Each structure stands twice: as structure tokens, then as C-alpha cells.
Amino acid sequence: MTTELRVLRPAEWDEWYGMLELAFGGVPESPEERGLWQELTEYDRSIGVWDGERCVGAAGAFSFRLSVPGGAVVPAAGVTMVGVAATDRRRGILTSMMRRQLDDVRGWGEPLAVLTASEPEIYGRFGYGIAAYATRATIDTNRVRLAVPEGTDDVVLRQADPAKAAGACEAVYARRVTARPGMLARQPKWEQLPLLDPEGERGGASPRLCVLAERDGETVGYALYAIKSEWSHAGAEGVVLVKDLEALDPAAEAALWRFLCSIDLTSSVRIHSRPVDDGWQHLVSDLRRCSPTQRDALHLRLVDVGAALEARTYQAPVDVVFEVSDAFCPWNEGRWRVTGDATGARCTRTEDPADVALSVRELGAAYLGGVSLMSLAAAGRVRELRDGTLVQASVAFGSPVAPWLPHGF
Known part of the structure; x- marks a missing residue:
């Protein structure tokens, strides 16, 4: 039987959440905890994959506002309740949910998506970078x-x-x-x-x-x-x-x-x-x-590179052209010029030669100022294309205080 991916209906919540409990070890949550998550679930931002009457995949997205360097609070999709039934792995279910979810987040006009990962290696291939530690x-x-x-x-x-x-x-x-x-x-x-x-x-x-x-x-x-x-x-x-x-x-x-x-x-x-x-x-x-x-702690993805980089400020003047690769969200691919300082920023597409090349995953890791572009370059994940620009960008992207996620979701 073919699967169907659709927005969660309120009457389906018990089946949908029950699949998640099973995917995360099979221990039922307490009535208090289950009740709170049901109350917090945003049905129009939650999706499920169904094989007949059986739920085999789930993913949700809370409508959050996340603080970024400079003090602004930016709309962000809080990716949550992601799971695939153990009997239905390797069918492309997770990829299909991530594809639908990021398309939705873009349509909602939210420049960021964030999550906490039960298994950190899963989400890098979808463009998430580790942006905050605890x-x-x-x-x-x-x-x-x-x-x-x-x-x-x-x-x-x-x-x-x-x-x-x-x-x-x-x-x-x-x-x-x-x-x-x-x-x-x-x-x-x-x-x-x-x-x-x-x-x-x-x-x-x-x-x-x-x-x-x-x-x-x-x-x-x-x-x-x-x-x-x-x-x-x-x-x-x-x-x-x-x-x-x-x-x-x-x-x-x-x-x-x-x-x-x-x-x-x-x-x-x-x-x-x-x-x-x-x-x-x-x-x-x-x-x-x-x-x-x-x-x-916090994994972050830039869903809209231009809007995300304009939403924060920079602790030192910066004028750098990034060559961004993003195979999963190709609308982010290309060259972006970031100009800004502690008072504000602009990020626009450009045909000018690139100064620094990186993927959207590395850009997400550096976005909150807790991971330096220089350290990512030391691992070969960021490349400097014009001398001196990587240092400038790395200093500018930093934060006086380390980013931190105060609680899970």
C-alpha cells in the first residue's frame, strides 16, 4: 500500500503520538506530560505519514521566536516530534517529511528552523548545523x-x-x-x-x-x-x-x-x-x-539565507560575499553579500566574486555566534577564496556571550 503524507487532524493525535512513543523506546509518557504536549501541538504545522490507517511517520513545527545576536527575536520553526516507525525505515519517509516541512516553513515566511536531535548525525544532511552547546x-x-x-x-x-x-x-x-x-x-x-x-x-x-x-x-x-x-x-x-x-x-x-x-x-x-x-x-x-x-544542544538551519542574515547584527563591520551551497533547499544556492555592523545588516544576492565558500550547514552552525567560521575552516568545512575575508567574517559573526537553548521542545 502506498503511503500518504498529510497535515495532522485532531482526531488522529493519539495514533500519531503513540507511534512517536514507540519510536522513542515504547515507554508511555505520564498523563501530565502527554496532556501538555497535546495542548501545545500546532495541528496545522504538524504532519504525519500514513500507511492505510497506520501512522508510520510524524513531524511537527512549533511557531517559536528565537533570540539572535543583536537582541532581535526572529520567527523560527521549532522542529519537533520527528519519528519513523521501526518497521518502516529506509522507505524515504524521513526525507519526505523534511522536504515537506522545509517547504512549509519557507511558505510561512520563517527564516530559521531549529531542533534538538536525539541522534545528531541525522540532520546534517538536511542542512542543520550545531549552533549552540550546553x-x-x-x-x-x-x-x-x-x-x-x-x-x-x-x-x-x-x-x-x-x-x-x-x-x-x-x-x-x-x-x-x-x-x-x-x-x-x-x-x-x-x-x-x-x-x-x-x-x-x-x-x-x-x-x-x-x-x-x-x-x-x-x-x-x-x-x-x-x-x-x-x-x-x-x-x-x-x-x-x-x-x-x-x-x-x-x-x-x-x-x-x-x-x-x-x-x-x-x-x-x-x-x-x-x-x-x-x-x-x-x-x-x-x-x-x-x-x-x-x-x-541547538541545531539550526537557515531556511531563507537572505532574511536570516539580515535579522541579526554583527559585532564588527563586515562586507563579505559568501558562496552558499544548499542541495536540499536550492533556493538558497548562490552568492550572497553580507554587509553590516552592530547597528544592522543587509544581505543580497550578487554576481560579485565570492570571498568565502561554505554550505548552509556551516552557515547555520556559525549563525548564533557560538561556533567560529575559523574553527569550521580548520576542519575543511569552510574555504577562504580571498585572503583576509575569513578572519573578518569570523570576528563579525561572533557573539559576546555564548548561545544557549534554555529548554527542550
Whole structure:
């Protein structure tokens, strides 16, 4: 029987999502988690591949706004819920969904598509590059001390109910979005995601906890966390699991980290995902005792090269012609002149000789300023065609702060 690719119908959601659960290991999600993702699903931006009455492929796209260098928030398709039934692999289903999805994103007028990858090697062939990384760490609080900045003691910490404090936390988060590329301006209903805390997924830890940082009655930061009690013959060895932390200034941020590192009956703080340049790394007395590691976080694709490169600013003046290859989205192929600085940019097609040659994948990796064009050139993935232009472009494309994706989708 031939397959049919079509937009998802609301009545098909259970079958569609059930196929995804099976594709990702077959463990059913909790009713709370399943219910939230059903509520967040945008049906007109979701597609399925059907073989008769059986769903064999799924892909969705949230309507996000992503922060980029310069502080603008740019429309971006948040590619999500991508899966193919194990019984139907190697039939071209994934490729057909990626083809349809990128055509749709272009039609929606969104210059970017972003995703988090269960298997990073999958999406490079569709033009996605790794644009942001995240740090994981475990701080040994028995051995590590924190040196906090002036003003930390002026911050008042208050335990709060996570649901009741959600409004104050979201207000802090919203103010942080434009300060770091890669962050998502949360749309209505997305404020529920940080509160999602199914009991079956706690792994023996406590329910979600919240502490607010306040100054002069104003909330200037927050941390969402849990505590996993552990004991040995020597005594308490509990673990603090950091779920989310945002603050408006260094003193507030330091106060939150100091609190998390000094909770009674714990001996470590486990960090799941933080920016690679996060300030806590300069507060600790011994970074080795924190065992930081990095992994890929946000994969990004330029769907419209011209619009995407005009949407951000550049930290140094730039005037460079890129020769862009893009076999999967051929409308991006060709030469593009990028001119701009910290105040704005223009990107137009040109017949002028190219200065730098690269694929759209490398352009996506460098787009948020966290991956340098020079480092990609060192791997042979970017070629300089005119002396001096690669350095100029690499400096201009950089960002003063590392890009970071604050939560998955």
C-alpha cells in the first residue's frame, strides 16, 4: 500500500503520538506530560505519514521566536516530534517529511528552523548545523567553595510554591531572552513546561522546588530544583538537581548558586544544561571538582539565507560575499553579500566574486555566534577564496556571550 503524507487532524493525535512513543523506546509518557504536549501541538504545522490507517511517520513545527545576536527575536520553526516507525525505515519517509516541512516553513515566511536531535548525525544532511552547546556538571560541594561578588548578601532568598511563583519566574525569564542568542521567547501555554514534574520521572527525587531571589521587594532571579536524598555509611550524600536558573544580575545569580551549593544533607549539585560560558564556573574554587562536559544542544538551519542574515547584527563591520551551497533547499544556492555592523545588516544576492565558500550547514552552525567560521575552516568545512575575508567574517559573526537553548521542545 502506498503511503500518504498529510497535515495532522485532531482526531488522529493519539495514533500519531503513540507511534512517536514507540519510536522513542515504547515507554508511555505520564498523563501530565502527554496532556501538555497535546495542548501545545500546532495541528496545522504538524504532519504525519500514513500507511492505510497506520501512522508510520510524524513531524511537527512549533511557531517559536528565537533570540539572535543583536537582541532581535526572529520567527523560527521549532522542529519537533520527528519519528519513523521501526518497521518502516529506509522507505524515504524521513526525507519526505523534511522536504515537506522545509517547504512549509519557507511558505510561512520563517527564516530559521531549529531542533534538538536525539541522534545528531541525522540532520546534517538536511542542512542543520550545531549552533549552540550546553554544559553539564556535578559540583562536589564538600570540596568546592564559592567566591561571590559584592552585593550578594543584599539578595533575599525565599522558598516559594513553583506554581504560585510561575508569574514572577516568567517575568525574569522574559527579561533574559534578548540578552543571549538561542533563547526562546515563550509563547502562551509554554510557561507550563518548567512546571511539568511527573512523579514517575523524578527518579527518586523530591517534587519540583522553587527559590526566589529578591531585592527591595522585586524578584530578580529564581531557581527550580529538586533534591535526591542519598545516604552512605559516612552519612548524607544528597544531590541537588538544578532544573532551571535565571537571574537579572551577577549578585542575584551568585546568591542562588550559593544557596544550591549549601543545602543541608547534600554533597553535590548536578547541572543538566547551562551555557558554556555560565558565570558559576568563575565562582567555584576548583573547576576540576565540577567535572564539566559539553554536548550539542541547538541545531539550526537557515531556511531563507537572505532574511536570516539580515535579522541579526554583527559585532564588527563586515562586507563579505559568501558562496552558499544548499542541495536540499536550492533556493538558497548562490552568492550572497553580507554587509553590516552592530547597528544592522543587509544581505543580497550578487554576481560579485565570492570571498568565502561554505554550505548552509556551516552557515547555520556559525549563525548564533557560538561556533567560529575559523574553527569550521580548520576542519575543511569552510574555504577562504580571498585572503583576509575569513578572519573578518569570523570576528563579525561572533557573539559576546555564548548561545544557549534554555529548554527542550
